[in-house]
Amino acid sequence: MKLKKLPNHIGFILDGNGRWAKKRGLKRNIGHKFGVEAVKKTVEALLEKNIKYASFFVFSTENFKRSKEEVDGIFDLLRQYLKSDVKEYKEKNVRLIVSGDLTKIPQDLQEQILNSVNETKNNDKLIVNICLNYGGQQDIIHACNNIIKDKLDFVDETVFKSYLYTKDMPPLDFLIRTSGEIRISNFMLFDLAYSELYFTKTLWPDFNKRKLLKALKEFQFRNRRFGKA
Ligand code: IPE
Ligand code: MG
Numbered sequence: 610m611k612l613k614k615l616p617n618h619i620g621f622i623l624d625g626n627g628r629w630a631k632k633r634g635l636k637r638n639i640g641h642k643f644g645v646e647a648v649k650k651t652v653e654a655l656l657e658k659n660i661k662y663a664s665f666f667v668f669s670t671e672n673f674k675r676s677k678e679e680v681d682g683i684f685d686l687l688r689q690y691l692k693s694d695v696k697e698y699k700e701k702n703v704r705l706i707v708s709g710d711l712t713k714i715p716q717d718l719q720e721q722i723l724n725s726v727n728e729t730k731n732n733d734k735l736i737v738n739i740c741l742n743y744g745g746q747q748d749i750i751h752a753c754n755n756i757i758k759d760k761l762d763f764v765d766e767t768v769f770k771s772y773l774y775t776k777d778m779p780p781l782d783f784l785i786r787t788s789g790e791i792r793i794s795n796f797m798l799f800d801l802a803y804s805e806l807y808f809t810k811t812l813w814p815d816f817n818k819r820k821l822l823k824a825l826k827e828f829q830f831r832n833r834r835f836g837k838a
Contacts, residue, residue: 618662618664619660619781622785623787629643651663651817658825664740669794691722703735708741736777744795749773751772782833786807787816
């Protein structure tokens, strides 16, 4: 099937790493390890399909409620991912950006993130937005507080958007959530306004190019009217 309509910006709520591991009698962090592999496969497929923008909900503000072992494990995986993939991103013209409150994550990882963002800042084939210690409500509140600090007395959608962590990303066109849960879970609330939603039972570590193509096929049949008749 020829894909005529491609979303400009796809969001991924990558869910199901823990269940994937549990099914195999493995620790949750092994699920996250395979989850990173699925992110890499997805980025490859996005490049192949010439998708321009992708956001990955990697770690939510609420994920800090998990055990220290799990949280530390996720941060370690991030360190490894940035170390191996940023080199590749430079070659493949991928820009990396990060959305969320980075002040709460380990200092060395913060620095590694800022360096990775800086090293890829001139790339423009695919923009990969990693949502890290991110929450949709927190994003909106953080924006409001900065608007107050800047003493603005009026904002419209464009000005408000420029205060969000996600300011460099266009609105979401397509949201894919894995693992069978049918909810938004505080992801990019402002940007989701007119996004098409897609839910699949596939657990995130099993997500790959074939599953992405299946979702993109479904997108062909969505009739987007943005409030028009
Ligand atoms: C998603 O998988 C990854 C993160 C939120 C870090 P989960 O860890 O939420 O997996 P389940 O929902 O327990 O299966
Ligand atoms: Mg989950």
